[in-house]
Amino acid sequence: MPPDPSAAEASLLPLDAHDPVRSVYVHVPFCRHRCGYCDFSIIANRGELVPRYLRALERELAAAAPPDGKPLMLDTLYIGGGTPTLLSVAELSQLLELLARYFLLYPGAEYTFEANPDQFSREKQQLLAAAGVNRISLGVQSFDDRYLQLLERAHSSLQALRVLEQLREHFTNISLDLIFALPGQTLAHWEQTLAQALDLVPPHISTYALTYEKGTRFWGARAKGVLNSLDEELESEMYRATLSRLAKAGMLQYEISNFCLPDWHSRHNDVYWTGLPYQAFGPGASRFVAGQRETNHRSPFTWMKRLEAGCTPVESRDNLTGEQRARELFAIGLRRNRGVEKALIQRITQVDAAALLRQELDSLLARRWIHETSTHVYLTDQGRLFADAIASEVI
């Protein structure tokens, strides 16, 4: 039987790709150090560049501001990175003031900051809370210092626990990021990580399998045999353990990697997954506005230089055809437990995606990776293990 749309998914926004933008992402590309597995658009250990980044960001925000100069009203604002909380108190203040000049939040809006446990002082936490930030996504990754060191994270397990305790004074909506399928990790070790996370009773948990991206130190180490990826079957077992352990604790899975207590889902991510428009700023940031997707240059230096020269930081622009958009929405939608609503995709794209994808869907049905009803298509439990492969087939 298909899973019922959970309570966590009940408060979805009305869907229309040409609605005005009500969601914004801002990429803050600073980190203390580049973790061995990271291929994000970041600058490591160059804090002196923050003022230059803030000036460039202001230029980008000003260029996109409406002609009437009024701040954009938002349902969700998400500040990610990088490590936005690495900025000094003074720099963080400047960033928050800049954002407040261009964006106003509707009552009940979701305002998220990504954070890492290191250099996230009480003063910074208070500053965020005072500015209206009401959701923190904390990069804990592991509670085992040996693995934190292997991942080249800049914090210890104890630091994560301390910061979490402090955060509770100001925030209730806290998400923990955890990584599994670490080199040499056992199923028992991952289950212990999950148990430790659940003991902290966070309303939201995101879990990701470690990936070896080309160009990262981990990619090179694996090629030399210094690091070994985990056996695929063990990785699948860890994923299955995640589903069962978190479900037992009352956490609803609402997307392949995301779990929450009822009503604590990330509303910002829902915008991406539903196909609603969103604005984005900063190096490597991608926006989807009026049916067009644009992506900024992913090098923070090129992004800054272009803005300083009065040029656009946009590196690529795609006007997706209805067919491309339908395929994309189908692939993204399948990652969610609520599945893909065929009529909704047709409404947005004017394309009958189920007919367009008939051959692919029949092949996925034959492998029992999807379940199809007259209105929806869902991944089966087995299909969830192959979500990335299924997305490639659909797109």
Ligand code: SF4
């Ligand atoms: S903290 Fe996150 S963004 Fe920064 S280097 Fe590590 S993985 Fe990348």
